[in-house]
Amino acid sequence: MNDLKREVHDFWNEAACGERLLLDGTDREGYREQLRRRYELEPFIEPFARFSESRGRDVLEIGVGLGADHQRFAEAGARLTGIDLTERAVEHTRRRLDLFGLRSDLRVADAEALPFPDASFDVVYSWGVLHHSPDTPRAIEEVRRVLRPGGTARVMIYHSRSLVGDMLWVRYALLRGRPWRSRRDVYAHHLESPGTKAYTVAEARDLFGRYSTARISTVLTHGDLLSSGAGQRHGGCLLSLARLVWPRPIFRLLCPRRGLFMLVEATK
Numbered sequence: 001m002n003d004l005k006r007e008v009h010d011f012w013n014e015a016a017c018g019e020r021l022l023l024d025g026t027d028r029e030g031y032r033e034q035l036r037r038r039y040e041l042e043p044f045i046e047p048f049a050r051f052s053e054s055r056g057r058d059v060l061e062i063g064v065g066l067g068a069d070h071q072r073f074a075e076a077g078a079r080l081t082g083i084d085l086t087e088r089a090v091e092h093t094r095r096r097l098d099l100f101g102l103r104s105d106l107r108v109a110d111a112e113a114l115p116f117p118d119a120s121f122d123v124v125y126s127w128g129v130l131h132h133s134p135d136t137p138r139a140i141e142e143v144r145r146v147l148r149p150g151g152t153a154r155v156m157i158y159h160s161r162s163l164v165g166d167m168l169w170v171r172y173a174l175l176r177g178r179p180w181r182s183r184r185d186v187y188a189h190h191l192e193s194p195g196t197k198a199y200t201v202a203e204a205r206d207l208f209g210r211y212s213t214a215r216i217s218t219v220l221t222h223g224d225l226l227s228s229g230a231g232q233r234h235g236g237c238l239l240s241l242a243r244l245v246w247p248r249p250i251f252r253l254l255c256p257r258r259g260l261f262m263l264v265e266a267t268k
Contacts, residue, residue, distance in 0.1 A: 057122040060120070
């Protein structure tokens with residue numbers, strides 16, 4: 001594991017993605033409440049993941065986090081496999097599925113070197129994970145490799161031309177007297193784990209260029225609209241004040257495509 005990947009691992013192994021929503025313990029009720037909060041904050045997950053269509057299909061989730069989406073795939077009847085770079089996430093997800101009497105082949109593994117033969121899965125799903133990988137193009141090619149012909153990749157990666165990106169650039173470049181600082185550098189140092197990346201729609205098309213088709217859309221998130229907490233790295237009085245005055249209706253009307261989340265559905 002190289003130095004950057006170790007930093008990414010350590011960041012997420014300290015607190016798995018979504019763990020701040022786990023307020024009521026790690027029993028069945030605690031996980032149920034975390035699941036409810038997750039889909040309340042991000043209602044676009046369910047129509048994108050299409051859990052109900054996975055029954056009897058071989059599904060791989062890359063980056064299981066706390067296991068909410070993994071639980072939904074298992075409940076839908078998928079033949080399910082899940083990986084995560086961190087032991088913490090795999091332990092959370094394994095505990096979660098055990099509590100609900102569900103099954104999955106869960107492993108600690110690297111998205112850049114998936115431990116599966118070619119053409120193993122009908123669906124590969126990954127929500128907000130592959131942009132954290134030091135070599136995102138390699139990870140996306142690994143997704144293509146393990147998909148069967150006609151199989152589907154459903155992947156969310158970050159969109160660089162987002163309101164979140166605007167806010168980060170103002171805070172960490174403009175207000176610090178460094179207006180020449182690139183968004184790429186700001187994302188890498190100030191959005192979640194070290195080296196986090198974000199892409200334009202055109203760049204995403206290039207990333208998925210070896211797939212037969214790729215449909216790409218962006219959505220405004222609770223982060224863009226400052227309607228929730230700001231993740232594991234951000235806080236302070238300025239951000240609290242911004243939440244009070246943020247013109248959410250205006251942004252919804254005028255900037256519907258400036259969301260942080262970019263949804264890619266690609267067919268092999």
